[in-house]
Every structure is written in C-alpha cells, then in structure tokens.
Amino acid sequence: MMAETSNETSSPDGIRILAFLCNWCSYAGADLAGVSRLQYPANVLDVRVMCTGTISPYFVIKAFQEGMDGVLIAGCHIGDCHYLKGNYMTAKRFQVLREALRFLGLEEGRLRLEWVSAAEGEKYAEVIRSFTEEVRALGPSPLRERREAGAGAVKA
Amino acid sequence: MSGLKEIIREKLGNDADAFLCLKSEDGAVLPVLISDVGSPDLEAVEVGEARYPLPKILAGLLAAYPDKRFAVLVRGCDERAVIELSKLEQMDLDRVVMVGLACTTEEAEACGCPRPYPNDIALGEKVEPAPGREIIAEVESLADRERMEWWREQFSRCIKCYGCRNICPMCFCKDCSLENPHLVEPGVIPPEFPSFHIIRALDMAGRCIDCGLCEEACPAGIPLRSLYRKMQEIMADKLGYRAGESLDEKSPLSFLGTEADLEKLE
Amino acid sequence: MAEKELSYRLVPSTCTYCGTGCGVLLEVMGGRLAGTLPQKDHPVSKGALCIKGWSCHEFVHSPRRLTRPMVRRDGELVETDWETALKMVAEGLARTRDEHGPDAVGFFASARCTNEENYLLQKLARVVIGTNNVDHCARL
Secondary structure (H helix, E strand, O other): HHHHHHHOOOOOOOOOOEEEEOOOOHHHHHHHHOOOOOOOOOOEEEEEEEEEHHHHHHHHHHHOOOOOEEEEEEEOOOOOOOOOOOHHHHHHHHHHHHHHHHHHOOOOHHHHEEEEOOOOOHHHHHHHHHHHHHHHHHHHHHHHHHHHOOOOOOOO | HEEEEHHHHHHHOOOOOOEEEEEEEOOEEEEEOOOOOOOOOHHHHHOOOOOOHHHHHHHHHHHHOOOOOEEEOOOOHHHHHHHHHHHOOHHHHHHHHEEEOOHHHHHHHHHOOOOOOOOEEEEEOOOOOOOHHHHHHHHHHHHHHHHHHHHHHHHHHOOOOOHHHHHHHOOOOOOOOOOOOOOOOOEEEEOOOOOOHHHHHHHHOOOOOOOOOHHHOOOOOHHHHHHHHHHHHHHHHHHHHOOOOOOOOOOOOHOOOHHHHHHHHO | OOOOOOEEEEEEEEEEOOOOEEEEEEEEEEEEEEEEEOOOOOOOOOOOHHHHHHHHOOOOOOOOOOOOOOOEEEEEEEOOOOOOHHHHHHHHHHHHHHHOHHHHHOOOOOOOOOHHHHHHHHHHHHHOOOOOOOOOEOOO
C-alpha cells in the first residue's frame, strides 16, 4: 500500500482517496459497479480487507499521513456481516475516530463510513461520486501539505 | 496521618500481606510497600501532594507475587484505574483491598477530575468536583484549520520521552504501538504530526481514568490531559461509556458488539 | 513452590546521563532493578524525565553487557583474559602516543560509570597520555 500511494496515481486532479472495502460486500459491490460499466471518478484506491472490523484506526491515521485526502470505509449492512458482528466494531470505532480527528482539526468530510452490499453496484458508484466531490471541495488534506513541504523535524 | 497508620496496621494484621502507600524520605514523598508492622517505613507514612501511579505499581506486584494479597491507598482516580485494570484482566480484585482517600478542595480544584473521591472513603472528606474543561472549550472554539495549527504548535514541543505512556496506570502493552516503526518513525523529533499523539489518544478512549499523571510527567507542557479528557467525553457521548465506573460493564471498544450498542449510535 | 519473599522498594537517585541531574526513583523488585519512576517533587526535574532518564536503569541488567574482556582477532571479537587485554591496551595507547603525539588519542567518559571511574579516566588521559582530549557520552 505504501509503495502504491507514494507514486502518483491516475488521480485526475491530484485528489487521492483510499477506500477500505470488505471482501464479502462492498468489494463485490465495487466489482459489480465495474462490470456494469458505471461511471465514477478515478481518484479512489481500493484496499480489500476481509472485514471492516479488522480495520484498525491506525490504518486510517497512516493513510492520512501518507498523503490521502480522504478515507472511505465501506462494509456490509448491519446484520449482514459475514463474520456476524465485525461491522458492529467498525461502527463503534468509527464514532470515536471521527470525533478524535475532528477535535484535532481534520475536516469531518474527509472520513466516511458507508454500508454497501454486494448487489449495490449503483450505490457504490454514487458513494464514490459524492465522497470524491466532498473531498475535492475541501481540497488537499492539511496533513499532506505539511509532509510535502518537509516540515522541519530533526532527524536524530 | 495517624488514621492511615492505624489502618495499615489493621490491614497487615488481617487482610493483606503488604500495604502499598506513600512515605516521606529526606523531604520527598514516594511510594512504599510495607509488609511488616514493625517496619520503620510505617512511621514515615505520609501523603503529600505528589501523586504516583500506585495502580501501576500494584499491577506489577500482583504479577510478580501471584500468591500474595495487597492493600493499596487509593484516591478517586486510583480506584477508577484499579476497576478498569481489573476489567482489562491486569488485576485480580480478589487479591486487592482498597483503602479510600478523598482529595481536599485544593487538590480537587488543581486536578479538575470528575470525581475526586473513591466509592468507599476511609480518610478525608468528600468534596465537590471542579471539572476543568477550559482547554477543550478553547480548542472547540477554533475553526478546523486553526485547530490543527493549535495542536501542531503544542505537539511541536514533544521530545518523545514516552513519559506520558510510561507513567500512565492504564498502559501495559508489551508491544506498544508508539514504538512500532511503521506508525511512529524512530529518531524523528518532534514526531510527525499527529501520529504519536493521536495514536495515544485513540488508545486512551474508554481507558483513560483522568488522573492527569501524563500531563504532570510531560517536560514540554503539552495539554495531554485535555486531549484524553475529550476522548472520554466522546466515549460517554457516542457510546455511553465511562472508564472506571462499573465493575462489570466493559468498554464497548473491547468486544465486538451487541444490539444495545448500536442503539446508542447515530 | 516456596513462597517468594515480598521485596519492593523505590530508591531515590539522580539520573547520570546528563548535567541536568533529574531526580529518579529506581524500582527494586526482588533484588533486581525493575524500572524507573520520576521523583515528582524534585526541585530540578519536577516529575518529568527525558527518554534517557526513563530508561536509566536498563543498562544494569542488560543481556548485552560485556562480562569478559574481548579482543578483535582476524576481524572477530573473541573473549580473552584481563592480562592479555590490559597489555594490548597499554601497548596500543603508548605506541600511538609515541608515534603520533598525545593529542592523537581521545578519551570518552561514560554516564554509566561512577564519578570516581570517570575521574580516573581523565587522570589517565591528562597525566599518563598527556592530552586534554576528554569528552563524555552525554555530548553524543
């Protein structure tokens, strides 16, 4: 993942979004969107996980540190989790993570949680369209700007 | 402190193999473990203003001496730590006897924690809490970008001494995320914003018992306590949980989840 | 299994790593150094420590400590006895001083040694070798 993000992706306007998709639902939904030839912006890098419940908040922090402007987590609808309750964990963690990042000054619109089933290709496309638009309006992430400027840290 | 000395004698006679409290030595107050009523340390017992993470020391003792029972002097925060640590399986409450000490008005005001007294008070009198929310309110009054700049400035003084983590009674991971080179790059001071501090803050969600030792241990005067206090507020607001209160209810972040949890979410 | 005797105490001391002299409490459990806590009411450090202070106990029981003198033979460090080692050091230092002058030798004192040991080292440097090139690991 780190190697991919450090190269320039095909992001048309430089806005980069990382999407964590769960194997059983949202990734399949994304696949369906592709097969159905639905159109949506090319700013998104997908990372397939087996369950959104395995996504540690650290991954999201790391994604922002590595220069992502937005992070999307898309999992199964509540009650449909392949592992029964993984997405309950996602829902709980997300609350804390979002509020913590807001408190530090990261704009709320840069992090999103959605439930997308394997049959919801159109929903996936719509989520990508609307999230990309929201992040685009916010501009490049302040965390990314600083890193690229090489803010003065002392390397011991 | 004669009341405390009496209690220590009584506990050592019946309930416990050793008593963990504080004593005075050469003008300084420090933790002491008294296992014998005849010990000269008993005469030196004294509780000053200096606070130490007694629950942290206790957890180490319980692990090192699996067959011993310990009595421990606890303020409100210490008791919250013991309760939460027992839920995190770091403490066997069957081997712990808590002796409660209520904080004075001055101590409560200087500290600002939500409950400056333990459930059972053996020494001192209950006083009203003086919750301190000024810094949180100040941060919340700033817009996003200003907020981030404010935190950047605070964290820019961090020398990565790990004092906040080392002194925290709730921190016990053998493999600390803050020492994971993929998350916090070794040898970079100050640590890249905001990784070190947000990782710590996220780990403190549902865990921090608002003792304030972190901020006291910080050589750089970073308002850590306010950050972690905000995490407590988030946990209470969004997930209906406060660390250190219930002996049974575990933090929602420590198990997968029930229907009841989801009802509390948006 | 016999019951382990309860043994835990905190020994107030001063961190040796730099000139600040922060107050530490060394945790001694079962006769071994187990950890460090800051002295909360110390007039200089006031309950804070830097990373060196927090870990000032670690080197004492470190498994990486040398227990025997070692010399390099064919590029590899091998154990030897004190006589051999001291002879090598004495000969090497004397040769360097004689061939290149006393200032060709530098001496590094250590925070992990006692004041007395550091005193002896600088005496060795100044009187025996004849140089003022004396420094300390705190400057690294």
